[in-house]
Amino acid sequence: MKAKLVSLLLILLVFGGAYGYLQLLVPSSMNQRVSLNTAEGYAPFPPISFHSADGRSFSTQDFQSETVLVHFWAAWCGVCRSELPNLIKYVSNSNGKIALLSVSLDDDYADTQKVLSRIAEQNNLSLQQPNMFWAWDKDKSISAKLLNTIKVPETIILNNKREMIEKIIGSAPWGEATKPAM
Amino acid sequence: MHIILRSFVLLLLLASLPAKAENNTQQNTGFDYSSFRTTPVLHEGRVKPLTNFARIYLTAFYGKSSLPDMSADAWLAELLFDPTKSFERAVFNIPNSDVAAALNLPWRNNHYYSYNELSKSINAAQSVIKAVLAIDDAARTNAQRQLIDLCDKAVAYLLISQSLSILQPNFEIHDPQLAAKLHLPVGQKLTFLDIFPHEHTLLDYAKRIKNKAQMPTNDFVRLITDFFDIAQQQHSTLLRIIPPQWPSDGDHWYAPWPNIMEGHASPHSATYLALWQKLEAAYRVNDAAGWKEASQQVNTMAFSLAGVHASEFRQNLESAYLQSNAFQWALALYVLSFISLMAWHLGLRRFFYQASAGLLSGGLTLHFIALSVRIIIMNRPPVATLYETTIFVSLIAVLLSLLFERKRRDASGLTVGSTIGAVLLFISTRYAANGDTMEMLVAVLNTNFWLATHVVSVTMGYGAALVAGTLGHIYLLSRWRNPASKPAHSTLLNSILATALIAAFFATLGTILGGIWADQSWGRFWGWDPKENGALFVVLWLLWLLHGKISGILSPLAFAAMAVLTNVVVALSWFGVNLLGVGLHSYGFTNHIALNLGLFCGAEILFAIIFAALVYARQREKV
Numbered sequence: 001m002k003a004k005l006v007s008l009l010l011i012l013l014v015f016g017g018a019y020g021y022l023q024l025l026v027p028s029s030m031n032q033r034v035s036l037n038t039a040e041g042y043a044p045f046p047p048i049s050f051h052s053a054d055g056r057s058f059s060t061q062d063f064q065s066e067t068v069l070v071h072f073w074a075a076w077c078g079v080c081r082s083e084l085p086n087l088i089k090y091v092s093n094s095n096g097k098i099a100l101l102s103v104s105l106d107d108d109y110a111d112t113q114k115v116l117s118r119i120a121e122q123n124n125l126s127l128q129q130p131n132m133f134w135a136w137d138k139d140k141s142i143s144a145k146l147l148n149t150i151k152v153p154e155t156i157i158l159n160n161k162r163e164m165i166e167k168i169i170g171s172a173p174w175g176e177a178t179k180p181a182m
Numbered sequence: 183m184h185i186i187l188r189s190f191v192l193l194l195l196l197a198s199l200p201a202k203a204e205n206n207t208q209q210n211t212g213f214d215y216s217s218f219r220t221t222p223v224l225h226e227g228r229v230k231p232l233t234n235f236a237r238i239y240l241t242a243f244y245g246k247s248s249l250p251d252m253s254a255d256a257w258l259a260e261l262l263f264d265p266t267k268s269f270e271r272a273v274f275n276i277p278n279s280d281v282a283a284a285l286n287l288p289w290r291n292n293h294y295y296s297y298n299e300l301s302k303s304i305n306a307a308q309s310v311i312k313a314v315l316a317i318d319d320a321a322r323t324n325a326q327r328q329l330i331d332l333c334d335k336a337v338a339y340l341l342i343s344q345s346l347s348i349l350q351p352n353f354e355i356h357d358p359q360l361a362a363k364l365h366l367p368v369g370q371k372l373t374f375l376d377i378f379p380h381e382h383t384l385l386d387y388a389k390r391i392k393n394k395a396q397m398p399t400n401d402f403v404r405l406i407t408d409f410f411d412i413a414q415q416q417h418s419t420l421l422r423i424i425p426p427q428w429p430s431d432g433d434h435w436y437a438p439w440p441n442i443m444e445g446h447a448s449p450h451s452a453t454y455l456a457l458w459q460k461l462e463a464a465y466r467v468n469d470a471a472g473w474k475e476a477s478q479q480v481n482t483m484a485f486s487l488a489g490v491h492a493s494e495f496r497q498n499l500e501s502a503y504l505q506s507n508a509f510q511w512a513l514a515l516y517v518l519s520f521i522s523l524m525a526w527h528l529g530l531r532r533f534f535y536q537a538s539a540g541l542l543s544g545g546l547t548l549h550f551i552a553l554s555v556r557i558i559i560m561n562r563p564p565v566a567t568l569y570e571t572t573i574f575v576s577l578i579a580v581l582l583s584l585l586f587e588r589k590r591r592d593a594s595g596l597t598v599g600s601t602i603g604a605v606l607l608f609i610s611t612r613y614a615a616n617g618d619t620m621e622m623l624v625a626v627l628n629t630n631f632w633l634a635t636h637v638v639s640v641t642m643g644y645g646a647a648l649v650a651g652t653l654g655h656i657y658l659l660s661r662w663r664n665p666a667s668k669p670a671h672s673t674l675l676n677s678i679l680a681t682a683l684i685a686a687f688f689a690t691l692g693t694i695l696g697g698i699w700a701d702q703s704w705g706r707f708w709g710w711d712p713k714e715n716g717a718l719f720v721v722l723w724l725l726w727l728l729h730g731k732i733s734g735i736l737s738p739l740a741f742a743a744m745a746v747l748t749n750v751v752v753a754l755s756w757f758g759v760n761l762l763g764v765g766l767h768s769y770g771f772t773n774h775i776a777l778n779l780g781l782f783c784g785a786e787i788l789f790a791i792i793f794a795a796l797v798y799a800r801q802r803e804k805v
Contacts, residue, residue: 046449076382107365107383139365140379148447148455150379167428169445 042163045070045156048142050101050135053109058101058133060162065099065131068158072103072137072149075111080153083171084115085123090174091131099131105143105152109136212470215255217477218461220501221484222492224422224435229492231501232258235421239342243335244294245275258342262421263465265343269297274335280325281332284310300336338420345421347412348374348439349459357401363387373459374412375442377405384409416443423458424451425488433491454483500559508552509573509607515545516580516603523596538596539587545603546580553577565637569610571644571756576606578645579652582684586649586677594674598652636695640717643689647720647752650681651786654745658793661739665800675738678745679731685748686724693717716755723751739801743794750783 049057060068071087073080091100104112116134120127127134143149147156155168219233236258237247248254249271261268272294276282279289285303287295304311311333314326322330351371355361361368364380377384388406390396422435427448436446438455447455457480464472485494519541526534553573556564564570579602587595657674660667696717697707708714727744730736736744757779 043448043450074382105379107363107380140376144375144379145456146452147449148375148442148452149445150375150442151445154445164428164448166430167445167448 042159042161042165045158045162045164046146048146050103050133050137050142052134053112053136058135060101060158063099063101063131063133064096065094066097066160068099068101068162070101070103070156070158072105072143072154073152074105075115076106077152079171081115081119083153083174085119085125086174087172088119088125088127088132089123092125092129094131096131099133101133101135103135103137103143105137105140107138109138112136213256213259213465214470214474214477215253215259217474217481218259219255220494220497221423221477221481222425222488222497224425225420229435229488229497231497231504232423233501233504237504239338240273243275243339244273245277249273259465261339261343262346263462268343269301272296272299274300274332274339276328276332278325278328281328284325284329285332297336297339300332301340304333304336341418341420344415344418344439346438346458346462347415347418348442349455350374350462352412353377353405353408355401355405357399360387360399360402360405374409377409378413381409415439423484424454425484425491427451427487435491450487454480454487457483496559499555503552503555503559506552508548508555509610512545512549512552513604513607513611515541515548516600516607519545519596520600520604523593523600526593535593535596538593538600539584542580542584542596542599542603546577546584546599549573549577549580549603549607563634563638565641566633568757571637571641572606572610574638575641575645575648575756576603576610578642579603579606579649582646582649582681586681590673590677592670592673594653594656594677597656598649602648602652632695632699636692636699638692639688639695640692643685643687643692643720644752644756646681646685646688647724647748650678650685650745651747651749651752653678653681654742654748655789657742658739658746658790658797661742661797662793662800665797665804671738675742678742679728682724682728682745682748686721686728689717689721689724693721712759713755716759720751720755723748739794739797743790746786746790750786753779753782 045060047059047061049059051057060070069087069091073084075081087100091098106112112134116127119125137143140150151169153171155172156164157166157168159165215233219236220231222229223232223235224230225235225238233255236254240249240254240257241247249257252260257268257271257273260271272292274295274297275293276287276295277293282289282295285300285307287299287303311329314322314329317326319327351373353372353374353376354370355364355366355368355372358368364377364383366372366376366380384406387396387402391398391402416439418439419437421437424436424438424441424446426432426434427446427450431446434446436444438458441447441451441455457476461473461476461480463469464476485492485497519538522534522538522541526532526538553564556570565574580599583595583599583602585595587593587599653674657671657678660674661671664670693714696714700709700714701707727736727741727748730744731741
């Protein structure tokens, strides 16, 4: 009888041990990984060189602001057109804390230019500010190839280390009361 | 709603064309699938290696987890990267001739049909299928149910084949004017991902043609037709290989189509999918070295991308576990142990006794290792589904039997161990036939502490009770064949008593722990739920049996005969209550075992009555 009890205790010990080992195992298998959404930190935005229609190059590192919004849009997209004035106002009113890297996905930059001029005129906004850059992804080599972004509008929010902290799919209200998580 | 959904997927199936990927006429031989198979994918709520995903679906379509000439991994790679070829492969198992007849398919002895045959037949039999869909699920005949199930499987097959079509080079533009308008290169292979960002310009172009401002070229017509055909494939969401990338994604993994089309992509997921493109390119040109390199890169990047969402160690372990078929090997060893023991019983040399003991111990070791690995993979005790309890109970029973054999050395332990081990592991293969999906649990069960205590305890009780029951058989047989060997009978009786005591202890402990868990989860200790009554039935039966024996009310013969019936009691409360289909313990329900269970119970009762009567009659003769 003693031997039986010992054997049974052994079974319990083995299973209990295996279970305890697993509880130890869980955290150890969850480290040393680059991930975008863990306490280990956010993943950096890749060093991509954006270009304006007139051929100037720019990267997110060139901004001095704390936060950078990498915003994708197109002139043919109605939602983008109604979102853009609020976004420009929001960035303008941030006293340089927030920068805007706007990336147009139009096939023809004349369409982009037309919409931007109209927005600036109707809302009395200045588009040429040190914390703004107006890029054109002519052949979609950045948006589609490097970022798999093909739907607009979309905004990637970068922190002061130029790490990606969130992505806004679709439009956002961009007002004082509705600041996105920055 | 259900019918609408079904009709929708069916229409999707009918409307879709086979993927336009170029046919690779070469056989992709010599490919190393080791990295491909351990790449993580989210399926049925759990991150698993691709090999498990492949096996589950191949088992669903084909009935087995591998094809005669290719592994599940190779089959999945072909379906993803060379669907045209895969659509010709006979992988759909239609075992019912009525279903084949309903679809006008020629009846084949091997029952296997290709996707192309099946989709053509489904197209032709639309009216039949729609009529069946209109019937309420409960009112459908078996063949009708199988027909709808087959249609669902065909849809799943198609959806998996389209998983990567957003990245596949299905387009080419030859018209320089059109190419310039779209800012795309002339004469190069292009993907949907290349074309889609220019959709607006493409539609403008179409509008100009409609307004007769421009003449349509063949190139344009082909491009726009293919574009809309492939755009339909965005419903392919089964292959969730992309881990969550953004805080707002939570735990959600994405298939390539929704990842890109719904905006969940990140620069890293883009790099990851580019590696999948590289993998496909290597597959397409049958480049084994390129395939190996790309699959390693895909694998490494997948785990980097997944971070806390996947453990490389567990994925590799699960893949190895699946490759090993360890439970089948354990089953084989148990059967060999039984055969060897029978050889010894028939008077062959003692070597066969030792061989039987060795084989049983070997089987037990393998069984134990496989079960432990399973615990590590699932991160929970292995007692949450009927399949799992079957393998766990058989482990406990074999272990107890071996311990008895070690003490008694009269072959009774070996007989009991090899019989229960072989029978229960064989039954478990029936539950694994639909693919041992190692599925996630319903919320109430997903509490490791209670699973580890209550269910483990109850199932250990079941295991010990089965050993007691099977020892009862041996006692009756032994009394009938060798009425003279009294010491052996009394040893056997003591063994039955000891195992019944162990069984009563664990069953009672487990039932009480279950009540405490129920109090915490459902707010009451006892609710007369069928499973609760079943557990109580086992406890009361064992207590009655033990009291009967200890008080002397039950003679040794009656005690042994009642011990045989313990198997019936355990089977009814373990499997039987699942047939009722009611109650809160609705996680192990199954309706295919009623007949088998009935036969088993009938046979056990007959055995107990006949042999008890035979022994009793002989006893009376002597008196």
